[in-house]
Amino acid sequence: MTTLAALGGPAVGAFNPPPWPQASQATLDALRDVVRSGRWSLSGAWQDGPSAEARFAAAFARFTGVPHCVPTTNGTSALVIALEALDVGPGDEVIIPGLTWVANATTVRAVAATPVMADIDPATLCLSPAAVEAAITPRTRAIVAVHLYSSVADLDAILAIGARHNVPVIEDCAQAHGAAWRGRRVGSWGAAGTFSMQQTKLLTAGEGGAVVCSDDLLHDRLYQLRSDGRRSKACPARGEMELVMDSSITGTNYCLSELGAAVLGEQLTLLAEQNHHRARTADSVDKLLFSAEGVEPIQTPLQVTGRTYYYYTLRIHPDAFGGAHAATVCRALAAETGIPFQPTYPPLYRHPLYQPSTKRRYAMPEAVSDGPPGGLPEVERAYREVITFHHSVLLAEGDALSHLPKAIDKVQCAPAELRQLEAEGIDFTNPL
Numbered sequence: 525m526t527t528l529a530a531l532g533g534p535a536v537g538a539f540n541p542p543p544w545p546q547a548s549q550a551t552l553d554a555l556r557d558v559v560r561s562g563r564w565s566l567s568g569a570w571q572d573g574p575s576a577e578a579r580f581a582a583a584f585a586r587f588t589g590v591p592h593c594v595p596t597t598n599g600t601s602a603l604v605i606a607l608e609a610l611d612v613g614p615g616d617e618v619i620i621p622g623l624t625w626v627a628n629a630t631t632v633r634a635v636a637a638t639p640v641m642a643d644i645d646p647a648t649l650c651l652s653p654a655a656v657e658a659a660i661t662p663r664t665r666a667i668v669a670v671h672l673y674s675s676v677a678d679l680d681a682i683l684a685i686g687a688r689h690n691v692p693v694i695e696d697c698a699q700a701h702g703a704a705w706r707g708r709r710v711g712s713w714g715a716a717g718t719f720s721m722q723q724t725k726l727l728t729a730g731e732g733g734a735v736v737c738s739d740d741l742l743h744d745r746l747y748q749l750r751s752d753g754r755r756s757k758a759c760p761a762r763g764e765m766e767l768v769m770d771s772s773i774t775g776t777n778y779c780l781s782e783l784g785a786a787v788l789g790e791q792l793t794l795l796a797e798q799n800h801h802r803a804r805t806a807d808s809v810d811k812l813l814f815s816a817e818g819v820e821p822i823q824t825p826l827q828v829t830g831r832t833y834y835y836y837t838l839r840i841h842p843d844a845f846g847g848a849h850a851a852t853v854c855r856a857l858a859a860e861t862g863i864p865f866q867p868t869y870p871p872l873y874r875h876p877l878y879q880p881s882t883k884r885r886y887a888m889p890e891a892v893s894d895g896p897p898g899g900l901p902e903v904e905r906a907y908r909e910v911i912t913f914h915h916s917v918l919l920a921e922g923d924a925l926s927h928l929p930k931a932i933d934k935v936q937c938a939p940a941e942l943r944q945l946e947a948e949g950i951d952f953t954n955p956l
């Protein structure tokens with residue numbers, strides 16, 4: 525075998541990921557229409573008809589299969605208003621997975637509650653129902669089930685635990701637009717479903733977010749919480765403000781701009797076909813890797829009737845790679861293939877971006893990490909073993925990835941070179 529490409533040897537193959545996001549003429553036209561309309565924000569005056577924001581909200585609610593959607597500035601503000609609308613506050617505990625983006629912990633802190641990090645199910649990388657059950661206390665006020673990398677958390681079991689303890693479940697669908705569990709889209713199962721439409725996501729306007737729900741009263745609260753407490757006036761006249769004062773609730777301005785809403789409205793029309801394409805390519809990668817030694821794709825449970833892919837995820841067997849960390853294997857595979865492999869998130873309780881004691885308003889002693897003293901075993905194992913690549917790779921045709929098995933073989937045959945790479949340090953850079 526030749527030298528690893530990461531150490532200057534020849535690469536097994538090359539790959540150019542298709543661009544992401546993908547602009548369309550309709551997206552450009554919709555943006556131009558908003559710019560010309562004079563209404564750039566929900567808080568601008570009513571023009572000739574419903575705002576782009578209201579039109580996107582209706583379309584996304586329909587897409588998810590729920591009556592209501594409240595668009596927001598991003599997925600972080602969507603989580604904050606979902607927690608606020610469910611009345612989570614000081615003294616409360618919120619169960620979150622220990623493997624996820626940092627926003628799941630910071631948003632709980634933002635409403636002055638305490639995040640309780642629970643272990644994951646190694647089969648799905650999402651919250652383990654048994655770990656949720658064990659983490660419930662009389663102070664538990666919500667469970668946030670994150671559908672990580674579009675893998676769907678065990679909704680049947682987690683909703684049953686929530687119902688038994690009278691604790692609402694928020695589905696964080698930031699990474700799972702369009703995924704379905706037993707025939708219904710994610711976001712429609714919990715008390716509320718939150719989404720991010722940030723640049724890397726399956727549906728994006730660069731930034732953006734949304735909360736979906738079925739309950740009318742919860743929807744009214746969410747609406748006001750993200751528009752400084754204002755509510756929408758029925759049938760405003762041209763030139764009149766649609767958002768009107770209301771003193772029933774204190775909110776924050778988390779409104780999605782009309783420009784973002786127009787982009788999302790058009791991008792949504794592309795999502796089903798893009799999800800289909802990604803699933804087709806992922807199937808061919810599954811087949812390519814079926815007989816590969818030392819790696820296993822993360823499996824899809826039978827209840828997942830609509831599989832989407834925010835990232836394609838694989839577990840490596842470290843012994844097959846000379847004990848190397850997933851981050852080192854990613855570096856070696858990326859150099860061999862041109863596919864931008866990335867390791868999964870560091871455990872949330874030692875994520876470099878989660879430093880709650882640095883905010884005075886949390887009033888915390890230093891070195892609080894919210895994790896259990898010994899760490900969470902499956903979260904720790906995932907960090908050592910899970911490797912991923914972004915969904916834009918799956919927008920290529922399946923045969924563009926046919927060099928992957930050969931690259932995996934080559935990297936496994938070079939344990940000494942992997943050790944040399946590892947000695948250069950592990951790159952903690954993570955996607956959202």
Ligand SMILES: Cc1ncc(COP(=O)(O)O)c(C=O)c1O
Nearest residue numbers: 598599600625627698720722956
């Ligand atoms: C699981 C999860 N929740 C919440 C967020 C926050 O979304 P945003 O970046 O749009 O604020 C993200 C990330 O980007 C995410 O991946």
